[in-house]
Amino acid sequence: MNHSKLSDHLFKKGKFITPFHTLPNVEEYTDDKSWTYGRMPEYLWIGLLFKFLGRDVGLKRxxxxxxxxxxxxPTLRTARMSEILKLSRNDQQxxxxxIVGIGAKKALSPLTVVLTxxxxxxxxxTFYCSDESIEDRCNIITDTMKDLMDHQSHESTDVRFIALYFTLLSGNIHMQPDHVKILNTYPNSSHDDEVMRMARPFVRSMEQxxxxxxxxxxxxxxxxxWRCISEMTDCTLYSVSFPKEExxxxxxxxxxxxVFIYLSDLFTSAEPLSDKMNVLLGIxxxxxxRLKEVYEHNLFNTISGRSCVRVxxxxxxxxxxxVANESKHDxxxxDFQFYGIGQYKLILTKHREAEKDDKRHFDVDYIEALVNxxxxxxxxxxxxRYFDKQNIRLKAESVDEKALFGLYYDYDSAFEHGLWGAIRETSLIKCMNPAHKYHCVPDIDDSIxxxxxxxxxxxxxxxxxxYLNEIYGIPEAMLNEVIHFELKPIDG
Structure with a gap:
C-alpha cells in the first residue's frame, strides 16, 4: 500500500485532511458495517466450515x-447468521x-459457546459436542477469526465470495457478462493463479x-x-521492547x-556583563x-527521557x-529574560492567592526572590503570548530548522502533553486476541x-x-573530542 504524502492532504483551518475524506459522498463505514467488526461475526460460520473442510472441499460443500x-x-437475501436464526425451527433444522450429514458437525460446534x-x-x-471443552471451542473460534479479521486476506475473501454468491442467487442483481466470468473463475482457481490478482479485489468490492x-x-x-466471545477468552499480550541502553x-x-567549564570561564573572565553570552550559555x-539527568539517572529508555530531546x-x-533577530530588537x-521572569511572576501571583501548602514543590519565597x-x-x-509573538514552529522555520522541528519536536511534545499517541506507545500493551478486537491493556509492570x-x-x-563555537570559538581539539565521539552500535 502506498501511503499518501503530507502534500496530498488538504490543509484547512489548521487541520490536515486525508485525501480519502476529500472525496465527495465518501464516508467511513461505522463498526457495525465494517467487515472486521460488523460482517465477519455474521459470516464466521462460513469461515469455520472453510477451516474444517479446507478451501477446495469447502467451496464445493x-x-x-x-x-x-x-x-x-427463497426470500432471504443474506447468509448472515442472525438472519438464519430468524428462520422457522423446521427451516433451520x-x-x-x-451440514451434519456431510460430516461437518464439528466445524460449527465452536459457535455453541456463543449460540447457546x-x-x-x-x-x-444440533451442533453441540460434549467432548469439546469451552476452551477448545474458543481456541478454534479465535484461530479462525485471526484468518478473517483482515478483510483482504485469502480466507476472508473466500468467505466474502460465498456470502456474495448467496445474495446473487436471488436473481435480483444483474451483472455484466465479464463480471460474471470473473466470479465463475473464482471457485475454480487457486489463490496462486494470476487471474486471482484481479478476481479477489473484484469479489471484495462487489461483496461490500x-x-x-x-x-x-x-x-x-x-x-x-462480541460480549460473549470477549468474556470467554483471555488476553494474549504482546509488547514491543527495544534493547535497553547499556x-x-x-x-x-x-x-x-x-567544554562547559571552558565556556563558563570564558564568560566570567571575558564578558561577565554580556546579556547575550549570559542568555546563550544559560540556555x-x-x-x-537535562542531558546529565538522563545520563545520571538512566533515563535512556524512559518517557521522561523524551522530554530531554524536546528541550x-x-x-x-x-x-x-x-541571534538571528538580535538586530531587530533594542x-x-x-527581553527574553524578562519574558521568562514575567511567566514566573504570573505563577507567583496565583500561588500567593492560593491556600498555603509548604509541601508543594513551588517555593513562594525562593521564586519571589528570583522574580525581583x-x-x-x-x-x-x-x-x-509566545515570546516575540511566534511559536517554536515558526521560529524553527525562520532559522532553517524546519526539518529538525518536524522530525523531533512534535513527536516528543506528545509525551510532554500526554497525547494519545504517546500514551498508546508507552503505557498500553497490545492484546493479540481477535475476540477482544485487538484491544490494549495498561502496562503497569513496565513490559514496554x-x-x-x-x-x-x-x-x-x-x-x-x-553553534556556540561559531560565536565564541571553542578550542578545536576540545570540541572535536565531543562532536566526534564514537557512538558504538547498541547491542541487540
Missing part, C-alpha cells in the same frame, strides 16, 4: 449449502441436518457494495457476539563537561543539565532565533521498553556546541 439455504428461504441453547436452541442442540445495499445490520446480535557514555559526558547549560532541540532553535537578550532579582516585580509586565533517546540527545547537544 458451501456451494450446495447456499443453494439449499436459498431453496429453504433442515439446513443444519444437511437459550439464545439459539435449534443451532445449539451489494451486501451493504441489501443487508440490515443486527446490532443486538453483534453486541451479544552503552558507556562516561567519556562523552566528561569531555562535554570540559546551553540548561540543555546540558535540547527547542533550546537550540531558540538560541539560533535570538535588547532581545534582556534585577527589577521590582511591580515594573515587570506579564506577556502570555522504549527506544533509547541518547543518540538523539548527543546529536542535539553537538548542534548546540557547534
Amino acid at each position: 458451501l456451494h450446495f449449502i447456499m443453494n439449499l439455504l436459498h431453496k429453504i428461504a 433442515q439446513l443444519y441436518d444437511y 441453547v437459550s439464545y439459539a436452541p435449534v443451532f445449539a442442540e 457494495t451489494i451486501l451493504l445495499t441489501f443487508e440490515t445490520t443486527n446490532k443486538d446480535y453483534l453486541k451479544d457476539f 552503552r558507556d557514555f562516561t567519556e562523552y559526558m566528561e569531555k562535554l563537561h570540559k 546551553a547549560t540548561y540543555s546540558y543539565k 535540547i532541540i527547542e533550546d537550540y532553535i531558540m538560541m539560533k532565533y535570538l 535588547n532581545i537578550w534582556r 532579582e534585577f527589577k521590582e516585580e511591580e515594573f515587570i509586565d506579564i506577556d502570555t 521498553v522504549l527506544k533509547s533517546i541518547m543518540p538523539d540527545c548527543i546529536m542535539a547537544m553537538n548542534k548546540t556546541l557547534t
